[in-house]
Amino acid sequence: MxxxxxxxxxxxxxxxxxxxxxxxxxxxxxxxxxxxxxxxxxxxxxxxxxxxxxxxxxxxRPNPSVPTVDVTLYYGSLCPGCRAFITQQLFPTWTMLQDIMTVNLVPYGNTKEVPSANSPFTCQHGELECHGNMIEACVIHLTGPSAFHVIYCMESAAHVVDSAQPCLQLYAPSVSWASVASCVNGEQGFKLMHNNAIMTRALSPAHTHVPWATIDGEYTDWLEDKAMSTLFHLVCQLYKGVKPPACTGAQVKLNRSLC
Structure with missing residues (x-):
């Protein structure tokens, strides 16, 4: 991807x-x-x-018949730990190893879906995070291959939500901000968030914090520890094909934080 x-x-x-x-x-x-x-x-x-x-x-070049390492991240747009993981580990690792890894982003995090309330979602970091989650869900839906660049731009900015429009213009200029706003304010945005809610609730084991990452659809304490501290090394280790030259570098362990 x-x-x-x-x-x-x-x-x-x-x-x-x-x-x-x-x-x-x-x-x-x-x-x-x-x-x-x-x-x-x-x-x-x-x-x-x-x-x-x-x-x-x-x-x-990697053998196209060898499956890539699939990393799926469940996160909240305003969660400090999620932002650090995306900007310091996930995006840099993908930039270097995108030929051997696939990244899927699920912006939902510790949100609760409450269809009977005035607002269908309640987010850990308030309404602004709910808004950020929906913007990012719509960006992922509308921008395709450029999505991760836009999300990284937003998550690395001082103000995640305020940076959405300039980040979109920078990395996906062919997608209008009006189309994203229409998604966020319309039925499509709620459908995307509902799908993210279903995916998050279906996690087994159930998530207890974010960022929460599955590797090739699997979650274990060992995989989480490696993913959150040395993701680059983990992807290189798990890839079953001939390792790309980038994988020959020294391992660097980073600190982690949770929400």
């Missing part, structure tokens, strides 16, 4: 840089194609004199 074309460019440029720094001779690309197209076909690679680098790049 959520592939970025820039990964190909970065990987190829890294290969070229490594050869240059090691003293090896390497081709100087001089062609009419931008770097993002260098490995699109053998003909382009030959014209740009990067066929060797493209072959090396293809050799280290």
């Amino acid at each position: 959520m592939k970025l074309k820039s990964c190909l460019v970065v990987s190829l440029l890294c290969l070229l840089t490594v050869e240059q720094s090691s003293g090896k001779s390497h081709p100087e690309p001089s062609c009419s194609y931008p770097p993002s197209q260098w490995c699109r076909s053998l003909e382009i690679a030959i014209e740009c004199q990067v066929q060797k680098q493209c072959m090396e790049l293809n050799a280290i």
Whole structure:
């Protein structure tokens, strides 16, 4: 899920840089194609004199037949612990390992669904969090591959809800704010939140706090401890295919907090 074309460019440029720094001779690309197209076909690679680098790049790409590591995060938009996990672990890990991992976001957290009340949802951090949850649910529904970038932008901002519109314009300019507002203020937003409520209530074991993450649909105390402290290392460890070069780095353990 959520592939970025820039990964190909970065990987190829890294290969070229490594050869240059090691003293090896390497081709100087001089062609009419931008770097993002260098490995699109053998003909382009030959014209740009990067066929060797493209072959090396293809050799280290993950095998598409090997399933990715699925990380599903249940969270509240204003929960400090959730915001820290998204901005310090989940998004950076996905940025580096998106070829071998899938991220699913379920903004609901410790919300309670009370259909008989004036407001159908009661949130741990007040009405503003309910509003933030619904905005993010609508963003995920409407923006597709750009959703995680928009959510990260919101969660890393000083004011999550106030940043929604500028973050949307920055990372998903083709989606109008009017469409998000229509979702939030209309029936679609309530349906999305109700679906998130169903998914959250169906967790087994039942969640007791957020952030709450399942790995490949499973939750255990061991998986939670690893996911919340060393998610990058956990994804590399669980991936059953050939490990990407990014997985060879040293493990760094981060602190965690809960709501």
